[in-house]
Amino acid sequence: MKPTPRIPRRRFLAAAAFSIAMPQVLTAQKTSKLPVVGSGEHRYEVQHDWVQLPAKYSWQTTHNVAVDKHDNLYVIHEGRENLKDHPSIFVFDRKGKFIRAFGNQFQGGGHGLEVITEGKEQFLYVTGYQQLKNFAKLTLKGELVWEKRAPMASGLYPADEDTKPKKRWGRDAFMPTNYAFLPDGGFYLADGYGSFRMHRYDKEGKWLSMFGGVGTGPGEFNTSHGVCYDNRPGRAPSIVVADRANKRLQWFTVDGKHLKTLDGFILPANIDIHKDVMLVPDLSARITLLDKNDQVIAHLGEDEAWRAEVLKDGMKLRGQPKGEGWVSGKFLHPHDACFDSRGNIFVAEWVNTGRITKLRRLS
Numbered sequence: 001m002k003p004t005p006r007i008p009r010r011r012f013l014a015a016a017a018f019s020i021a022m023p024q025v026l027t028a029q030k031t032s033k034l035p036v037v038g039s040g041e042h043r044y045e046v047q048h049d050w051v052q053l054p055a056k057y058s059w060q061t062t063h064n065v066a067v068d069k070h071d072n073l074y075v076i077h078e079g080r081e082n083l084k085d086h087p088s089i090f091v092f093d094r095k096g097k098f099i100r101a102f103g104n105q106f107q108g109g110g111h112g113l114e115v116i117t118e119g120k121e122q123f124l125y126v127t128g129y130q131q132l133k134n135f136a137k138l139t140l141k142g143e144l145v146w147e148k149r150a151p152m153a154s155g156l157y158p159a160d161e162d163t164k165p166k167k168r169w170g171r172d173a174f175m176p177t178n179y180a181f182l183p184d185g186g187f188y189l190a191d192g193y194g195s196f197r198m199h200r201y202d203k204e205g206k207w208l209s210m211f212g213g214v215g216t217g218p219g220e221f222n223t224s225h226g227v228c229y230d231n232r233p234g235r236a237p238s239i240v241v242a243d244r245a246n247k248r249l250q251w252f253t254v255d256g257k258h259l260k261t262l263d264g265f266i267l268p269a270n271i272d273i274h275k276d277v278m279l280v281p282d283l284s285a286r287i288t289l290l291d292k293n294d295q296v297i298a299h300l301g302e303d304e305a306w307r308a309e310v311l312k313d314g315m316k317l318r319g320q321p322k323g324e325g326w327v328s329g330k331f332l333h334p335h336d337a338c339f340d341s342r343g344n345i346f347v348a349e350w351v352n353t354g355r356i357t358k359l360r361r362l363s
Contacts, residue, residue, distance in 0.1 A: 035329030059354025081108025102142030211256030226270035
């Protein structure tokens with residue numbers, strides 16, 4: 001593969017066809033004290049609460065994760081709007097040791113983040129929703145490079161959305177969720193909780209175009225939460241969208257023309273790739289792994305009975321004190337997940353107390 005100006009953490013698979021297979025049986029490794037999920041070449045030791053914060057900090061609904069070229073882990077939580085002095089982004093080394101914290105400006109709306117290599121430097125790209133309604137570029141130590149809000153040139157948003165954003169929801173609100181980075185240095189930004197559009201920007205952050213909108217047909221979305229650039233060798237580059245509430249993934253040309261749809265998910269939230277394995281964190285209690293032909297390898301941390309338990313009583317479990325009613329080796333609400341260079345998986349869950357789980361690859 002030819003090198004590109006930016007190397008995103010996420011590299012993605014497109015698919016020729018898809019059929020949901022029955023979940024494989026989750027197996028346990030007798031010699032391990034921790035639960036093991038998956039089977040065959042895709043077995044993982046489940047290490048819940050893998051990273052711990054210093055006593056002066058607290059988790060406040062974990063949202064997304066990313067790794068840099070040294071496999072340091074970056075975690076963003078939504079944070080509480082009334083705790084302005086508390087950081088929203090935390091960094092840990094590959095052994096789980098706390099390194100630093102920053103990003104108090106994202107408290108109350110911290111959401112997506114990606115680590116991107118630009119030349120010899122790496123940068124952190126962040127999105128904020130709720131009252132923030134912004135997206136920003138930071139150094140890996142937290143210094144602000146630039147910050148932007150609603151693309152008014154799109155004609156979608158009210159006059160004050162880029163200057164005095166208010167905490168409101170609606171299809172004319174700007175509520176960005178995640179990024180996909182392109183070889184030319186530009187990127188797509190998903191307005192996943194707002195207009196359900198995919199906004200395209202150049203490498204300087206200038207708005208260029210958009211596609212998508214509200215609906216259930218091809219090229220339409222119901223919560224366009226995750227977006228990724230698929231540049232696998234041997235295929236035309238494409239854009240992949242996790243169309244969450246429509247329970248599917250959709251592929252598009254780089255210019256936004258619909259190519260294909262992949263059904264059979266529950267609430268797909270994002271996508272990551274390691275070699276030929278696709279990772280789909282699903283907000284409805286599971287992590288799905290797909291092979292290079294988009295056949296199901298495994299649904300990790302979930303079965304139908306557990307999913308029903310997670311979803312009952314208004315998803316009461318997500319607000320419970322950590323561990324109360326939770327089952328080791330299973331997930332509640334995976335909001336994002338990513339691979340490191342060794343094929344381990346990190347999972348951030350949408351739970352009030354926050355939780356980061358490491359799936360240590362055994363195979």
